[in-house]
Amino acid sequence: MTSGKARVIISSIMSTLQLPKLIEPLKFCQKAGRGGQSTLSGTIDIGKNIKSHDTLLVQAELHFGQDQMGFNLITGRLQTCLSLRCERCLEQFDYPLDINLSLSPISSEKELDSLPDYVEPLMLQADGTVSIESWMTEEVHLALPMVPKHENTANCHLTLPTNKQQ
Numbered sequence: 001m002t003s004g005k006a007r008v009i010i011s012s013i014m015s016t017l018q019l020p021k022l023i024e025p026l027k028f029c030q031k032a033g034r035g036g037q038s039t040l041s042g043t044i045d046i047g048k049n050i051k052s053h054d055t056l057l058v059q060a061e062l063h064f065g066q067d068q069m070g071f072n073l074i075t076g077r078l079q080t081c082l083s084l085r086c087e088r089c090l091e092q093f094d095y096p097l098d099i100n101l102s103l104s105p106i107s108s109e110k111e112l113d114s115l116p117d118y119v120e121p122l123m124l125q126a127d128g129t130v131s132i133e134s135w136m137t138e139e140v141h142l143a144l145p146m147v148p149k150h151e152n153t154a155n156c157h158l159t160l161p162t163n164k165q166q
């Protein structure tokens with residue numbers, strides 16, 4: 001049942017459902033209607049898109065709906081745990097991600113201007129679909145630190161130079 005390689009931190013929160021490859025976000029939102037919500041949750045492996053990862057399971061819970069004004073809104077949560085290399089001591093460390101999503105599906109760049117500040121655009125393909133894999137990959141890339149390093153220096157194994165060059 002369980003893969004021996006699965007990370008403990010992730011397996012505890014993972015649902016076993018696999019997310020579909022392609023979805024039609026606008027249809028989901030419209031179907032849910034004003035004040036309504038339809039939910040999609042599950043996991044997807046985006047490891048091949050993320051540097052130094054063979055497998056990277058992402059757990060996502062996505063809510064599609066419309067606010068009272070009929071504005072299409074996708075909210076949700078994305079959780080995963082990356083293995084990054086500390087640029088200070090060069091050792092691997094776990095980097096958990098817990099991202100809150102708030103997006104609106106748009107079909108053209110013209111629609112960008114009408115988005116409120118708290119909402120990010122989710123650009124649909126010409127046929128109205130979005131690849132969950134590309135979307136989740138982008139979210140993870142956006143959340144990656146510019147310079148990965150142990151935040152708690154007590155965990156960092158950097159050996160300070162003991163001899164100063166004279």
Ligand SMILES: [Zn+2]
Nearest residue numbers: 086089150156
């Ligand atoms: Zn370190």
